[in-house]
Each structure stands twice: as structure tokens, then as C-alpha cells.
Amino acid sequence: MYWETIADLLHHPRVVETRHHMHHSVSKHDHLLRSVHFSYYLAPFFGADQVTCVRAALLHDLDSRYGTLTTHGAIAARVAAELGEPAEVSAAIISHMYPFGPRPTTREGWVLAVADKLASLADLGAFVGGLLSGHSLRVRRQLCQSDPFYAARYARRRHRRLISSLRRRLGRTGLSRWRLSGQTPQAH
């Protein structure tokens, strides 16, 4: 199996922290492990290096939130290089969003591009499968709180909702007066 191949990376803080990060409503760590799984089994069919494939799969979405659909491959590839991975791993990661990003230039790149799509489908299947029991939404709520990126976004959204609710109740004039006086408004 692939566990020995990625044992060192699994304990790396940059990978461990993805347990608390949301990726399309599931934990990013789950998505990375599903990508590892598919990469491991696809690699022989593509004649690709299995070690490169599974290591690239585990790192392929690190810091993806700082990029777009087309650019985050390059960001994750840079992170992999910073973690000391060889150029082949970064080369596979950079094109994993194909056809939304650059075309893969290596066999390992093709493996990861396909494995990532399969992992995303499996993520969706797991999410839908857990909807009836409430598990999926429970995990999603936990991730919203544990993921600093979403926690900040939800705090901003809550703030906006509060302001618009106050605006409705007090009117613009009352809200401006409250802001100027620095007092807490009493909504009735």
C-alpha cells in the first residue's frame, strides 16, 4: 500500500492542518487522501512512477485557497518544492486542474489530473451520502468554525447581517446616530 510512501508527509504540520480546512464542503485532508488512493491505483495504468504520484496527490491542494481554479496548482507546486519534494512532484501538481489549468507534461501529471477529478466525485458522493444522517452538515459546520479562512468569512457575513437588520429596524438615521454615539442600539 501507499502509507509507508507518505508516512513522513502525513505527520507534517502543513498536511495535518488540512484536517481542519474545508474543501468543497468536506475536509481537505479527506480529499487529499482520496486523491492519494486513486493516484496509487491509476499510476500503473499510465506507466507512471507510483511514489511521485502519491506524494504529489497528498500535497496537490495545499494553499489552494490563495489561488484560483487555474492558478492554485502552481501555488501548491511551490509549497511542495518548499517542503523539499523533487521537481517531478511539483511538475505533477502544477497541472492537476487540467483542463482548467495547464496541460500535464508528465505521466504523473496525467495520473494526478484524473485522480483529482475522481476524488472530487468521491467527495461529492460521501457528502450526499451523509446528508440523510446529518453527518455531512455536522462536519461542514465544524469545518466552518475550525477553518480560519471560513471562520473569518462567516464572521464578516454575520456582521453584515447584523448591520442590515439594524438598518431595517432603526433606519439609516438612527444607525448613523448610534455609530456616532458609540452606543449599543436597543432593537425592539
Ligand SMILES: [Fe+2]
Ligand atoms: Fe486543486
Ligand SMILES: [Fe+2]
Ligand atoms: Fe484536488
